[in-house]
Amino acid sequence: MNAIHPAQDQGRAIPAGFIDALRERFGERVSTAAAVREHHGRDESPYPAMPPDAVVYALSTEDVAWVAAHCNAHRVPLIPYGAGSSLEGHLLAVRGGVSLDLSRMNHIVALHPEDFTVTVQAGVTRKQLNDEIRDTGLFFPIDPGADASLGGMAATRASGTNAVRYGTMRENVVSLKVVTADGRIINTAGRARKSSAGYDLTRVFVGSEGTLGIITEVTVRLYPQPEAISAAVCNFSDLGAAVRSVIEIIQMGVPVARVEFMDAAAVRATNAYSKLELKESPLLLFEFHGSPAGVREQAETVQEITRSHGGEDFSWAERPEDRNRLWTARHNAYFAGLQLRPGCRSSTTDVCVPISRLAECVTETASDLDNASFPYTILGHVGDGNFHVLMLLDPDDPAEFQESEALNRRLVERALGMEGTCTGEHGVGLHKIAFMEAEHGRDALDLMAAMKQAFDPRDILNPGKIIPAAGHAKAGGFSE
Amino acid sequence: MNAIHPAQDQGRAIPAGFIDALRERFGERVSTAAAVREHHGRDESPYPAMPPDAVVYALSTEDVAWVAAHCNAHRVPLIPYGAGSSLEGHLLAVRGGVSLDLSRMNHIVALHPEDFTVTVQAGVTRKQLNDEIRDTGLFFPIDPGADASLGGMAATRASGTNAVRYGTMRENVVSLKVVTADGRIINTAGRARKSSAGYDLTRVFVGSEGTLGIITEVTVRLYPQPEAISAAVCNFSDLGAAVRSVIEIIQMGVPVARVEFMDAAAVRATNAYSKLELKESPLLLFEFHGSPAGVREQAETVQEITRSHGGEDFSWAERPEDRNRLWTARHNAYFAGLQLRPGCRSSTTDVCVPISRLAECVTETASDLDNASFPYTILGHVGDGNFHVLMLLDPDDPAEFQESEALNRRLVERALGMEGTCTGEHGVGLHKIAFMEAEHGRDALDLMAAMKQAFDPRDILNPGKIIPAAGHAKAGGFSE
Numbered sequence: 001m002n003a004i005h006p007a008q009d010q011g012r013a014i015p016a017g018f019i020d021a022l023r024e025r026f027g028e029r030v031s032t033a034a035a036v037r038e039h040h041g042r043d044e045s046p047y048p049a050m051p052p053d054a055v056v057y058a059l060s061t062e063d064v065a066w067v068a069a070h071c072n073a074h075r076v077p078l079i080p081y082g083a084g085s086s087l088e089g090h091l092l093a094v095r096g097g098v099s100l101d102l103s104r105m106n107h108i109v110a111l112h113p114e115d116f117t118v119t120v121q122a123g124v125t126r127k128q129l130n131d132e133i134r135d136t137g138l139f140f141p142i143d144p145g146a147d148a149s150l151g152g153m154a155a156t157r158a159s160g161t162n163a164v165r166y167g168t169m170r171e172n173v174v175s176l177k178v179v180t181a182d183g184r185i186i187n188t189a190g191r192a193r194k195s196s197a198g199y200d201l202t203r204v205f206v207g208s209e210g211t212l213g214i215i216t217e218v219t220v221r222l223y224p225q226p227e228a229i230s231a232a233v234c235n236f237s238d239l240g241a242a243v244r245s246v247i248e249i250i251q252m253g254v255p256v257a258r259v260e261f262m263d264a265a266a267v268r269a270t271n272a273y274s275k276l277e278l279k280e281s282p283l284l285l286f287e288f289h290g291s292p293a294g295v296r297e298q299a300e301t302v303q304e305i306t307r308s309h310g311g312e313d314f315s316w317a318e319r320p321e322d323r324n325r326l327w328t329a330r331h332n333a334y335f336a337g338l339q340l341r342p343g344c345r346s347s348t349t350d351v352c353v354p355i356s357r358l359a360e361c362v363t364e365t366a367s368d369l370d371n372a373s374f375p376y377t378i379l380g381h382v383g384d385g386n387f388h389v390l391m392l393l394d395p396d397d398p399a400e401f402q403e404s405e406a407l408n409r410r411l412v413e414r415a416l417g418m419e420g421t422c423t424g425e426h427g428v429g430l431h432k433i434a435f436m437e438a439e440h441g442r443d444a445l446d447l448m449a450a451m452k453q454a455f456d457p458r459d460i461l462n463p464g465k466i467i468p469a470a471g472h473a474k475a476g477g478f479s480e
Numbered sequence: 481m482n483a484i485h486p487a488q489d490q491g492r493a494i495p496a497g498f499i500d501a502l503r504e505r506f507g508e509r510v511s512t513a514a515a516v517r518e519h520h521g522r523d524e525s526p527y528p529a530m531p532p533d534a535v536v537y538a539l540s541t542e543d544v545a546w547v548a549a550h551c552n553a554h555r556v557p558l559i560p561y562g563a564g565s566s567l568e569g570h571l572l573a574v575r576g577g578v579s580l581d582l583s584r585m586n587h588i589v590a591l592h593p594e595d596f597t598v599t600v601q602a603g604v605t606r607k608q609l610n611d612e613i614r615d616t617g618l619f620f621p622i623d624p625g626a627d628a629s630l631g632g633m634a635a636t637r638a639s640g641t642n643a644v645r646y647g648t649m650r651e652n653v654v655s656l657k658v659v660t661a662d663g664r665i666i667n668t669a670g671r672a673r674k675s676s677a678g679y680d681l682t683r684v685f686v687g688s689e690g691t692l693g694i695i696t697e698v699t700v701r702l703y704p705q706p707e708a709i710s711a712a713v714c715n716f717s718d719l720g721a722a723v724r725s726v727i728e729i730i731q732m733g734v735p736v737a738r739v740e741f742m743d744a745a746a747v748r749a750t751n752a753y754s755k756l757e758l759k760e761s762p763l764l765l766f767e768f769h770g771s772p773a774g775v776r777e778q779a780e781t782v783q784e785i786t787r788s789h790g791g792e793d794f795s796w797a798e799r800p801e802d803r804n805r806l807w808t809a810r811h812n813a814y815f816a817g818l819q820l821r822p823g824c825r826s827s828t829t830d831v832c833v834p835i836s837r838l839a840e841c842v843t844e845t846a847s848d849l850d851n852a853s854f855p856y857t858i859l860g861h862v863g864d865g866n867f868h869v870l871m872l873l874d875p876d877d878p879a880e881f882q883e884s885e886a887l888n889r890r891l892v893e894r895a896l897g898m899e900g901t902c903t904g905e906h907g908v909g910l911h912k913i914a915f916m917e918a919e920h921g922r923d924a925l926d927l928m929a930a931m932k933q934a935f936d937p938r939d940i941l942n943p944g945k946i947i948p949a950a951g952h953a954k955a956g957g958f959s960e
Binding site for chain 1: 674
């Protein structure tokens with residue numbers, strides 16, 4: 001267990017009376033029950049829970065501001081919590097403190113269909129948002145798989161299957177309402193499509209993982225529901241050919257809405273879990289959006305390209321119900337993978353490389369993983385150059401965890417050597433801290449640390465995440 | 481003259497030996513000649529020149545790092561200079577110091593056509609870039625009119641006529657090489673299409689106007705040259721109908737590449753300057769990119785919409801030479817406008833509002849301007865909700881400048897009241913400083929000031945820009 005336990009800093013204790021004051025203000029909305037704390041001290045990362053000292057359920061930005069001011073005054077850590085779906089240890093209370101649960105802040109604040117924007121509270125999830133705006137003819141495309149909260153998606157700079165066409169949270173957040181470390185409330189921007197009025201505070205907070213401020217409202221861009229949609233599956237005999245097809249599709253400028261890769265193991269797992277009968281060889285899953293003529297044109301171009309790389313004929317999912325079944329299965333690939341090894345705990349990687357290096361990166365990674373002592377699947381948003389390895393580990397065998405960490409390290413080094421990044425969409429949390437200096441260099445990391453110091457001088461906001469602590473740059477629990 | 485002269489801070493003097501040290505290192509690449517200093521102390525803003533004490537021509541990132549370290553050690557202001565085309569007083573040496581001319585850093589560093597990226601030195605201009613990459617079948621779409629440098633475009637978060645389809649510098653900068661205030665060299669990101677690895681340093685520097693660091697290399701996204709392009713002009717009897725057409729086109733999700741508005745005065749000026757025979761009523765200028773079928777489809781949809789708002793039949797520019805003539809004329813609209821009043825000095829505004837408020841904002845602004853004692857034109861990138869007023873002022877009449885400033889102030893207040901911004905693409909420089917608090921609020925501005933302090937603790941980088949100086953938030957030269 002110790003081997004996969006991140007370093008815990010025991011230096012801080014909650015001051016006397018601190019929790020009483022929370023209770024006085026929030027009553028039943030404060031919990032110190034072990035089960036609640038345990039639930040809020042974990043996420044979908046390979047780490048065991050590190051519970052906070054208390055959980056507070058916020059209902060408003062003013063609640064958040066009050067808690068921030070209180071924590072700041074008493075130097076108590078404060079960790080915003082949305083849907084709990086992050087993957088890299090973002091939510092673990094490595095120094096204790098308060099987990100601030102925003103899931104009850106789940107209202108649409110303002111819908112402006114004529115401007116293609118909607119403002120929501122941070123706890124609204126992406127599925128809820130799309131349900132609530134369906135009648136407008138618009139949709140919100142960013143789709144990380146999990147039914148994450150918009151606040152969490154902004155905080156981790158999430159993306160997912162539609163990013164190849166619609167961009168990531170970086171491109172799609174218009175503005176944010178944010179509570180600062182000392183409890184002030186700011187808006188990062190207006191609702192204009194573009195602005196050159198000073199520093200881009202919106203993009204400062206997008207991807208800051210709760211370490212610079214607490215996002216309480218998110219304004220995002222919406223898009224017209226496409227007139228026509230079609231989806232298709234294309235099987236390949238080998239992984240390299242599938243990836244090379246994607247490279248050519250992107251280079252041709254075809255505006256595919258989604259192009260996802262699954263290796264044979266991921267397909268096998270998905271068939272078993274989602275009761276599908278996909279052919280169990282490496283495959284690409286496409287979705288095309290546009291006018292009926294545009295969709296036909298895109299699909300023809302893509303089919304020509306895949307054929308020239310040895311891809312089989314497209315298998316189409318024309319009816320909405322077939323298409324939904326297919327994409328639900330893709331989204332469940334994570335849970336499907338877990339079933340390949342009942343009782344396992346997973347570790348998921350997340351590198352992203354320039355598309356020209358993708359085939360090489362995926363192929364070398366598969367070779368490396370073929371020697372692992374545990375099962376794995378590879379899948380990813382290959383149109384972005386982003387792919388994941390799901391490693392299925394025996395939770396009682398620290399050696400397997402160590403082995404998976406070594407594989408992850410080699411994968412990150414491979415990606416960085418190709419001008420890529422250690423995380424395309426999951427974020428840093430605890431699990432990628434050890435790679436921040438290798439990716440950014442000491443001087444750039446110093447600037448990030450200076451930003452953290454400027455925004456959160458008492459280091460109360462999700463402390464111990466993103467920025468390696470001075471003196472132990474290898475935080476993140478790697479026992480090397 | 482005083483009336484249009486920004487407040488100058490006389491508190492600093494260049495230390496003895498400082499310029500000698502520059503000469504020792506850079507020889508002939510240091511100039512203190514009055515004409516050179518004068519040239520580097522002005523831009524296309526309404527302000528008269530405020531020359532630096534010296535100009536240094538950099539040839540490399542290492543040159544820039546040396547100058548930054550030298551300036552930082554001696555607390556001497558340092559102002560990066562690219563093509564000199566900024567519009568809001570960005571380049572004026574309000575506290576003296578060194579103007580660092582990057583125009584000789586004009587080499588392509590690395591072209592990766594297979595990844596749709598190119599890395600260039602900061603002094604490369606957008607026209608030079610497109611000339612140099614023409615054979616690859618790719619192009620760089622961001623087009624602010626002037627042949628600006630890529631470093632300057634990144635520093636001001638520029639956009640222009642293509643932004644409605646391709647985004648602004650915010651979306652199109654992949655990474656930057658930046659020299660920090662104390663002379664360190666960092667890269668803000670790798671070349672992957674997306675990353676969640678920590679704070680978005682790229683977007684911190686994009687739009688920071690040389691106040692947080694000096695951009696020496698820019699990596700941007702490229703796009704495939706469209707298979708088919710067509711351009712068309714559509715006249716309207718009134719301004720409101722033209723703008724309402726654009727709103728509906730955007731709301732229908734038609735992926736127009738460009739949609740520009742010109743009022744009758746702007747058309748008249750353009751006809752005279754560019755020897756065209758456009759009908760002199762409010763007009764929209766469209767460009768469509770895509771496959772031949774896609775372009776046809778877009779044009780048909782757009783023509784239907786404009787007709788329903790009383791627009792006349794499209795007048796097409798099918799041949800490349802006609803199209804180029806039309807867009808060159810559009811780009812020269814600024815210079816054309818100046819000819820409406822020979823010998824004038826111009827002041828250009830730059831607000832951006834949510835598209836649903838655009839017709840109202842443009843119409844109210846035109847009414848306000850109709851009472852002005854000087855001529856004006858309105859034109860803009862209306863697909864983004866962004867428009868400009870060109871006010872043609874008698875340079876010897878301070879009363880006209882005061883009147884234009886009052887009109888500008890009312891326009892900004894109108895835009896902010898509509899959830900817009902005081903600058904869509906020109907940047908803050910000196911001319912918009914007075915509006916920063918109204919737009920962002922004191923607390924958000926405090927965060928920007930904290931970033932400035934964190935990145936440039938000695939306040940040497942383009943001091944006096946973006947952030948209102950403490951105690952005189954009305955910097956920017958407004959004599960109110």
